[in-house]
Amino acid sequence: MRLVRVTLRNFRGVEEATVTFAEGVTVVVGPNETGKSSIAEAIRLLRTTKSSARSQAVRNVQPVGRDVGPEAEIELQTGPYDLVYRKRWLSRPIAELDVRAPVPQQLSGDDAHQRFDAILAETVDVDLWNALEVIQGQALDQPSLAHISALQQALDDSAGATGDHDALMAAVDTEYEHYFTPGGKPRGDYATAAATIAELQARAAALRARSAEMDRYVDEHHTNEQEFSRLSALEVETQARLERSEKAVRALDSLRSELTRTEDAVHTAETGHLQAVRDLSARQSLADDLRGRSEAVEKAHVRLEAATTAHDAAGRAAEEARSAAATAADRATEARRAKDDAAERVARHRDLAERDALAHRVRRARDAGTAQARAHAECASIPVDDAVLASLTELATTLRVAEGARDAAATRLSIRALGPQQVRVGDEVLSEQPYVAAVLGETRVVVEGVIDVVVSPGTPPADLDRRVDDAREAFEAALRTSGTESLESARVAHERRRAAAARRDAAQTTLADALDGATLDELEVRLASLEVRLASLEVRLASLEQRLSAREHQPEASPAVAGDPGPEAAVAAAAAGDPGPEAAATADPRPGAVPSREDLDLTYAVAREAAAEADAAAERARTAHEVARDTLATAAETVVRAQQALDGAAHELEGATARLGAARDERSDDSLEEAVAVASASREASQTARQAARAAWEAASPETLAMELDNARALVVRVDAELDTAAARRVELATLLEDRATEGIHDALIEVEAALERAQTTYARTHRSAQAVHLLRATLRSHRDEAQRQYVAPFKERIDRMGQVVFGADFQVTVGTDLAIESRTLGGRTVPFGSLSGGAREQLGVLGRLACAQLVAADKGAPVILDDTMGFADPDRLEQLAVVLNDVGRTAQVVLLTCQPTRFASVGNARTARLVAS
């Protein structure tokens, strides 16, 4: 269908306007509320509203304040028809249809209306027409395209045959819902059947178990009865067995008492036999005892004699040993004394030497003391010591100097004798030496018979004289002090003094040497004490000498024991070749007769050794004596013991003899032996009897019988107990069976099984039907969905293609099988349609309509009428939409109603019409 022209008269704000439509895009521009929506509205009213109608819709389009009927006229081509259709409503309504081709026809009124509808129905898909119209304000909704048969046809043409099986699908769904919930779960009988089956199966199982239980009770009852019978029989049998056992055991008792009796007899016989043997053996013992004791007495005799002999011998030996010991002791005493003598002689000798040395020292000390005292005194008597001498020398020098000085000033006299005449100068005779001297005093020179010359000194200078005088005076004072008369004498004195000092010192040294650290007094005291000691020694020696000499005159009285040399001999031997003991002993202390120290020492050593040997000999002798004495004591004891033993043995022999005699008196040996023989025979007889009794007892196997009795008793108890149990169980089972029998288990089971079978049958049938409908529905739906996917594909492609022009290359939509846009993908984001903004939804709605218009063939299609859609406010989008519109316009008629002239200005092949408000 194609709109050719629309004319409005007195329609809303339009007094009269005609819009001629292009084949493609027509843009109708009109101010809001005046005209542009009126175009769409007029077309719709023409289609839907009879001229006679007075509905609100009609009244809405009546011009305000004017009593005129709104009028609309439309010229269109549809199918083979060219026609003009005009209507006026409310005031002088008319309806006129002028069909111009293919067959001219004019109709009016309802006829016109009906004919127009018929033509539309014949040629146009009215649903499509409605869908493609976008009324202002409704743009947000998608058109419902799924049932537009023109579109379906178009899509069918592009996708292949689909078929329309809505009724079939509905029937399948109904059938399906009979068995399944919309969610695919079993419902109704189908759902409950399985549960019913399970429940019935459980009940059947329970009843079968109960039945089986009852069967078991029956079986058990049967078994129990058998057991009861068996036990009853067994009870009788076990009782009998018990009695048999008890009887056997009773018989056993007599055997046992016989055995006991014979055993007692054996015991008695054995005891008697034992006693007889014992008696006989006692008699033999007595005889043996007697014999033994006789022998013992003999032995004791012999031992006593031997002991006595030994005792005597020991007594003799002891005596000998004793005298030997006494002799040895004497000799030892002698030797010791000799040793002491020798020692004392040595001591005397030593003391004498010491006394002499000490006396010498004392003498020396005394002499040195005297000399020292003398020298000291001499020293002390000479005052000229070194200092004095030095002072004197000094003074003399000073004097000589002074005299020299004066002499130099004085006359010098020199005399020399010429002839043999003696010349004397002063008192002195002139020798061959000339005399040369200063004349300081009157000097007389005399030559006997020849001349006497006196020379007098002239007068010296005073000070020289005075100095000489002074010096002389000092010198002379010093001389006086020193007790000397001249320097020479002083020097001599000094020399003497020094010699005295030397002597003194020597004496001093000698004294110290003699004293050797001791004082003289000490030495003298020691000397005195030595003297005293010596005196006592002398006394003792003297007595010794006497004694010795006395002995010498006495020959050796006691004979020396062989091999035991006496001390004297030893001493003598030791002194052989030297001054003998006698010599030593008789040594005179007089000088010249004194034996040497070495001799004395040797003598002493010999004496000492002799003494030691004598001591040892004495000790040995003493020991020997003690041994002999001990031996003697032992021998004495032995004798006593032997005597006692002999006495005891004799006594016992006496007793034994008496006992044997008594015993034999009481019972003879022969009767004893006979008694043993009798007892032995009796014992053997009783043992044989016992053997027989035991054999009889064992043959009765008493242990087996005892065990059998035990077993029989236990068996009776056990069988009784088991019988009781069986009886109790019998009652229990009878009760249980009676109880179960009243239940009618079989009937109940049959009922349940019948119900179960029905349920299973029902379920199987239902299940089968359910499976069938499930499969059918699934198969149908899967094919339908597949078909619809193919069916909607061209639609989706159209929308995508246009959308990509407007929005960009990544624009995409998904379209449901009901041809509704389900989601839009843009910039990688997929948004469900319902979640899109109003603008976006409107845009997609427009695109959907345009796609629809493109798909439907031109002759079957309807114009797309877009009433000022709001969505494309964005100028860029609008530009792109213009491109799309231009493209759609090539195959479909598009009418754009807008109040903004510029809005669709860029649609290339668009015709623009203007509506002007009156």
Added chain:
Amino acid sequence: MRFIATADWQLGMTARFLGDEARARFHQARLDAVRRIGEVAVETEASFVVVCGDVFESNQLDRAIIAKTFEALRAFPVPVVLLPGNHDPLDAASIYDARAFLDRVPDHVHVLRDAAPFTVVEGAEIVGAPWFGKHPTRDLVADACSGLLPTPDGVVRVIAGHGVASTLNPDRDALAAIDVPTLTKVLDGGCAHVAVLGDRHSTTEIEPRIWYAGAPEVTARVEDDPGNVLVVDVDPGSRDVSVVRRRVGRWSFDVVEERLDSLEDVHRLADRLRAIPDKERHAIWLALVGTLSTSSKASLDSALDDAGDLFAHLDLWERHTDLAVLPDDHDFADLGLSGFAQAALDELTAQARSEAAAHEVSGEAGPETVAQDALSLLYRLAGARR
């Protein structure tokens, strides 16, 4: 001497495959059969009735059955002798020892509690071999006969036993089987005139003079000839025995086998079912084999649905049914399927054909069966639209 021999009343028994209503009727039918036995006894002027074991279905029955049984037996004009069998042995739970039984047993009703000859009427004695437990380990009949002397003159002696006859039992080592040669020897030796047995529900003559009486009312679909009682005539002088079976059963359990390969076959089956009388006392198991188109299968389902309401029980015997349903060219041609529906049909058809040969034995239907069912459903739903 004439008497009625019967066995395996299985009173208290019912069939679990039956619906609630049919099950109750079936239960009652067994008691009704007993009443008819009494009628036969009157009619034939029999001297007594002997029931050879399994009078009751179980010892575990609700004791209410006892009173109902006695009520049915009360109409009998002659003595009725009951032999405990393997279902109702004389064990500790025996129904014959129930207080309800002992207290109310009518005077003319006797229970054979041992093998001693029981003189039921003048000139007739019964030697019974009652069961004392469910699992005997000996030939009870042989035991019962072991001490028998030849029958006195003028006395008819009947052996009543229960159990599997050795000649019928494939398990030759079964301890409790009734040894037929031994029994024959007893009869030949003149120690008894006739032996009637229970346990086999189909009336069967093992040997001359040795009979299974069979159940008076059917109990299972495998039985060949149930529903009878035996009218036995014995001439003690000549030892001649004549046995006549009389039908007293009203119910039938049948297996209907058909090969279905076309709509005609379906119609024939429907006709056959329609022809069966007394449908409310009939249980039918269908053993169907063949291959049907979807539309024919729909017809079959419809026919079976209709018939199912009439019979006491009508069902496919799954184990013996192998029915493939495959759409043919015409089935869906007229249903106007196109587009995706046609594609779905094609897929289901392919599934239905695949592995059609390999039939699952287990309860769960194979994928091809599900697909066939789905096709049937599609056929029905698509067709219902028209």
